[in-house]
Amino acid sequence: MNKIVIAIDGWSSCGKSTMARQLARLLNYIFIDSGAMYRAITLFFIRNHIAIEKVDEVEKALQDIHLEFKLNSTTLNNEIWMNGENVDTLIRDIKVAERVSEVAALAQVRDFAVAQQRLIGAQKGIVMDGRDIGSVVFPEAELKIFMTADPEIRVTRRLKELQAKDPSITVEEVRKNLATRDHIDSTRAISPLRQPEDAIVLDNSNLTPDQQLDLALTWAKERIGLH
Numbered sequence: 001m002n003k004i005v006i007a008i009d010g011w012s013s014c015g016k017s018t019m020a021r022q023l024a025r026l027l028n029y030i031f032i033d034s035g036a037m038y039r040a041i042t043l044f045f046i047r048n049h050i051a052i053e054k055v056d057e058v059e060k061a062l063q064d065i066h067l068e069f070k071l072n073s074t075t076l077n078n079e080i081w082m083n084g085e086n087v088d089t090l091i092r093d094i095k096v097a098e099r100v101s102e103v104a105a106l107a108q109v110r111d112f113a114v115a116q117q118r119l120i121g122a123q124k125g126i127v128m129d130g131r132d133i134g135s136v137v138f139p140e141a142e143l144k145i146f147m148t149a150d151p152e153i154r155v156t157r158r159l160k161e162l163q164a165k166d167p168s169i170t171v172e173e174v175r176k177n178l179a180t181r182d183h184i185d186s187t188r189a190i191s192p193l194r195q196p197e198d199a200i201v202l203d204n205s206n207l208t209p210d211q212q213l214d215l216a217l218t219w220a221k222e223r224i225g226l227h
């Protein structure tokens with residue numbers, strides 16, 4: 001069957017990963033959450049007190065980071081491992097979210113992550129979500145979706161997710177984090193968050209997960225040539 005690359009980009013917490021994961025499962029494709037790579041690198045930098053303004057220190061740290069996605073046979077989710085440790089839950093912590101956009105803005109970090117993303121996608125049959133997947137990582141992707149949602153709806157969704165793990169998280173913290181990340185991600189010099197011209201815009205403010213998945217599946221099947 002004709003395998004394609006599906007790139008899903010968009011603002012923080014608008015449900016990209018949820019949709020990408022479900023879509024990949026239905027198509028029997030690989031799902032890669034590119035944000036998980038930036039989050040894992042950030043966790044390593046926090047743990048090892050890396051000074052991000054020091055180019056040499058950053059380069060040296062990246063040499064010590066080995067990232068892998070491994071299938072969890074119970075949940076059937078692809079989880080991220082760093083240097084032999086499953087960090088998939090740890091990287092979702094607000095402390096990582098507070099630092100990730102500064103780290104993801106660094107040229108060496110982007111080169112490191114993008115090279116691995118392109119390798120993983122070389123065989124096609126992949127759904128990858130992030131900020132620059134359709135614009136930079138796979139500009140030739142057969143299907144590009146740009147997801148957006150009302151900012152307050154995004155805050156509410158992310159608050160619910162984070163509070164399930166840590167009830168002390170406040171709405172203000174989450175609102176500030178999303179606003180700061182959206183600002184840094186869309187104004188950074190390298191690969192800023194942009195809506196590719198050839199992307200389909202999906203505003204899911206008023207859509208259920210099933211409704212958005214139906215839309216994405218229809219677009220994917222059209223591109224694959226399945227009807």
Ligand code: CDP
Pocket residue numbers: 011012013014017034035036038039100101102104105129130131132133181182185
């Ligand atoms: O899921 P959420 O929207 O919170 O973000 P994420 O996909 O986990 O990404 C975390 C951060 O990684 C983003 O805020 C960006 O700073 C960075 N990122 C990026 O620069 N490029 C990507 N392709 C994916 C994520």
